[in-house]
Amino acid sequence: MxxxxxxxxxxxxxxxxxxxxxxxxxxxxxxxxxxxxxxxxxxxxxxxxxxxxxxxxxxxxxxxxxxxxxxxxxxxxxxxxxxxSRPGLAVLDRQEDETSVRVLEIGRRPVANPIAVLLGLAESAPVHLRRYVGLYDSISSELVSLWAPLDVARASGLDQEGPLTVPVRQLLTARTTDRLTRVDERLRARRPTDEERKALDLVENEPVLAVLGSVIDSTGRTVLAVEVVLPGSLHELEDSYLL
Missing domain, CATH: 1.10.10.10 (Winged helix-like DNA-binding domain superfamily/Winged helix DNA-binding domain)
Incomplete structure (x- = not known):
């Protein structure tokens, strides 16, 4: 590793x-x-x-x-x-297609905490949400949610319908001189919501690993919040380090 x-x-x-x-x-x-x-x-x-x-x-x-x-x-x-090596970062570089994602939701939505905090917005402020299930050999492997401020979604094209044929990283940087500088992530194991259980076809009492990340540009602004929800039965996290 x-x-x-x-x-x-x-x-x-x-x-x-x-x-x-x-x-x-x-x-x-x-x-x-x-x-x-x-x-x-x-x-x-x-x-x-x-x-x-x-x-x-x-x-x-x-x-x-x-x-x-x-x-x-x-x-x-x-x-x-x-x-x-980071689930949130991998989402930025993925090219979606009809066989790799099942789009669940695209549109303007009010934002709730903690996403509002990450984006520096007031709770219930409008943002653009993209949510899809990642498919691997027809298996529901992850639930991905992308929240973007309305101006970012409009300028980058994140508000388009259907799968994104251009990776999110390229869309976010194509129409601006500001670079993406880092992704901050935190991971926790938890019980899934009813919506997550249905989207991922989870069995009863199956836990999930939830990775919540913020994508920050060179001005220090968080231009995207990303959550990747992983079924506990399909994913195992590993690490190695020097003592």
């Missing part, structure tokens, strides 16, 4: 290892990588966890998955592991 992350889901560990092996030449471009079953056994991971890692790398152009044939190396890893 990278020592740049304070925590990382297990699928990230799989991605980091595959990237390292591709870089070292163990898995050459054009050649297949081990099967989902083999990777699951090696990492002690469930099939949905393995599938998510492979799908993320396919969306980034690093792997090519071919039905009935397997998964092949398409290109050397284009980005370092630390970029994907």
């Amino acid at each position: 990278s020592d740049h992350s304070a925590y990382a889901p297990k699928y990230v560990r799989i991605m980091e290892t595959l990237r390292r092996r591709i870089k070292d030449g163990a898995y050459p471009v054009g050649e297949p990588i081990p099967s989902e079953a083999m990777l699951g056994k090696e990492f002690g991971a469930s099939r949905p966890t393995v599938v998510r890692a492979l799908n993320e790398m396919q969306l980034l152009g690093e792997l090519q998955r071919e039905h009935g044939r397997g998964t092949f190396v398409k290109a050397p890893a284009s980005s370092g592991p630390a970029q994907h």
